[in-house]
Each structure stands twice: as structure tokens, then as C-alpha cells.
């Protein structure tokens with residue numbers, strides 16, 4: 001079928017809401033040919049982007065049928081380049097094409113049209129994240145659309161048990177107020193890729209449940225540390241975003257559903273033999289999750305402190321009936337991977353971030369960004385999850 005028949009336009013809530021939900025249900029995104037993750041946007045398809053400073057959703061129609069959708073956001077953020085520190089970046093997410101209409105250049109047309117919106121809004125770089133094993137998506141962005149591979153972070157997922165877990169007595173945990181959290185993040189993570197200039201807006205958002213620091217018991221957290229630089233000998237920080245209030249996820253089963261279901265339960269049973277199978281998180285019905293962002297630590301004992309903070313977040317999640325897993329994303333070289341509790345089976349070893357210059361005069365900067373060694377820590381904007 002010829003591409004001319006495809007029409008693209010901005011999302012219109014009245015006409016498109018339920019049609020997008022139906023499309024989303026048909027579109028699997030997942031690592032294996034049998035297991036897929038579906039997103040339930042709770043009747044608000046723009047829920048994943050509306051917390052960003054600027055956002056857009058485009059839909060594609062073919063003979064009056066809604067066959068594709070894409071979302072994009074724009075913000076000012078840090079870039080990992082020695083000479084330039086900030087840029088306007090456009091993030092691409094939620095690209096879906098109806099399975100019956102794939103390979104008709106609908107996906108690429110949607111991305112190209114979103115790029116036009118980025119260019120019209122003075123965006124320097126566009127970037128996106130996908131599963132490293134999502135061949136269609138990787139080929140579309142890298143082979144067809146000129147994106148280049150930037151980072152391969154890991155997504156770590158930890159199931160929420162039905163009871164709180166023990167936190168070491170050696171770990172002291174304290175909640176920071178928003179201003180303290182903002183200052184600390186700007187100071188220690190402000191130079192990492194895509195660190196958002198509007199971090200204060202993220203921290204103030206009602207989905208952000210708070211920011212906590214951990215330090216060795218016996219030491220103190222001086223609230224004046226920003227001015228005098230007196231930190232505990234080791235410390236760790238993280239913030240929590242309640243994604244479940246925005247959208248739900250569901251693990252889908254293929255036609256081999258019964259077989260797969262049994263296989264997954266057996267697998268999970270192998271991982272958690274001390275748990276009865278009936279009390280494992282039910283990921284086959286819509287569930288919410290907490291996203292831990294801004295995870296960072298310093299000092300000799302910091303790994304144990306990060307672990308303590310993660311257990312603290314887990315225990316918080318046990319009080320939220322809807323929260324079935326806790327997710328986070330860490331850099332490829334980040335040793336924190338080993339200290340953040342996660343299930344090997346639920347976690348994705350490698351995500352892939354790709355980037356493209358939107359302006360000709362930014363092509364040299366892009367080469368520098370790619371050549372600059374990645375910072376150890378990663379800041380993942382929770383609005384882009």
C-alpha cells in the first residue's frame with residue numbers, strides 16, 4: 001500500500017482516546033516472542049508525557065483507521081560534551097504501529113514528523129530508548145533514521161514481597177526536603193547525560209514520593225552541608241516516582257499462554273523457593289510500579305547504604321496494594337548494579353539509548369558526545385519511563 005494514504009495529525013482526545021487504547025492493546029513491546037508488556041494508560045493516552053515542559057502526540061490514520069501513534073517531549077538538559085554543557089533535547093517514546101500495518105513506513109513517517117516538531121522548537125538533539133533486542137525498533141532508528149547508539153544501561157526490576165524486609169541497623173535513613181534534594185542532585189549528578197534543567201519540577205510533582213539519603217549510623221546528616229561541604233564519610237541518595245498513578249503494566253501471554261504461564265510461575269518459583277507460588281506478584285493483571293531515580297552514592301560503605309535505601313523503598317511499596325514491582329535504570333559501568341536488589345529474570349540486561357543531531361551545526365558536538373566516556377552514574381528522568 002502506498003504511503004500517500006497515511007495521514008498524520010496531532011492527537012485529539014475526543015476522537016482518539018479509545019482508539020489509541022485499542023491500538024496499545026494490540027501492540028506488544030517485549031523481549032521474547034512469547035512474553036509481552038502492555039501499557040494501560042487509564043483512559044489518558046498522554047499520561048506519560050504531560051508532566052514534561054513541552055509535549056506532543058501524533059496519530060497516523062489509514063483509511064480512517066488509527067494505525068500508529070508516537071509521543072515526544074522537549075526539555076533543556078545536560079549533554080555529555082566537554083565544550084557544551086546544556087542543550088534542548090527531544091525525547092521520543094510510545095511509538096506503536098498496528099501489527100496489521102507494519103512495514104508500510106508508518107513508523108518512520110511518524111518519527112520524521114515528530115522530528116519536524118523538534119526542529120520547529122529549536123531542539124538540538126533527539127534521543128530515544130528501546131530494548132536492545134527489539135530488532136524492528138533498533139533497525140528503524142539506526143539503519144533508517146540516522147540515530148546512533150549512545151548508551152546501553154540496564155533496567156533492574158525487583159518484585160515487591162507481601163511483607164517488609166529487614167534494613168541493617170548500621171544504616172541511618174533521612175528524608176530530604178525538595179530544596180535540599182535539588183541542590184544535592186545539581187551538585188552530584190548535574191553533569192550526567194540528559195540531567196533535566198527543571199529537576200525542581202520533577203521533585204515537586206505529586207508523583208515524586210520523596211528523596212531519601214542513607215549514611216552510616218553514628219554519623220549525622222548536616223542540613224547545612226550544601227554550604228560547608230561536610231558530608232558523612234559514605235552516603236547514598238535516591239528518589240521515588242509513583243508510576244502506578246499514571247499508567248499500569250500487564251505482562252501478556254501469547255497463544256501458548258497456559259504453557260508460558262506455567263513456565264513463568266515455575267521460573268519464579270525457582271527464584272523465590274521460600275515463597276508460595278500463590279503469593280507471587282500477579283503481573284498478568286494490570287499493576288503499578290515505583291521507579292527509583294537519581295540513585296547515586298559516594299564513599300567506602302556506600303554500596304551497603306544503597307542496598308538499605310532500596311529495602312526502605314521496598315518496604316514503602318508493601319503498603320501500596322497496587323505496586324507489584326520496583327524498577328530502576330543504571331549505567332553500563334555502574335557497580336551499583338550488584339547492590340540494587342533485583343530479579344535476574346524480570347530485569348532487562350540492556351536497554352539501548354540512541355541519539356541524533358537535529359541541527360547541522362550540532363553534528364560535530366554529537367561526535368564529541370559519543371566519543372566522551374560515559375559518566376558512571378546515570379540520571380533517568382522519571383517522566384520518560
Ligand SMILES: CC(C)(COP(=O)(O)OP(=O)(O)OC[C@H]1O[C@@H](n2cnc3c(N)ncnc32)[C@H](O)[C@@H]1OP(=O)(O)O)[C@@H](O)C(=O)NCCC(=O)NCCS
Nearest residue numbers: 095096097102103104105106107108130136137139140144
Ligand atoms: C517498531 C515499529 C514501530 C516499526 O513500525 P513500522 O511502521 O513497521 O516501521 P517502518 O515500516 O517505518 O520500517 C522502516 C524500517 O525499519 C526497519 N524495520 C521495521 N520493522 C522491522 C522488523 N520487524 N525487522 C527488521 N527491520 C525492521 C526496516 O529497516 C524498515 O525499512 P524496510 O522495510 O525498507 O526494510 C513497529 O514494529 C511496532 O509498533 N512495534 C511494537 C512497538 C515497539 O516496539 N515500538 C518501539 C518502541 S521504541
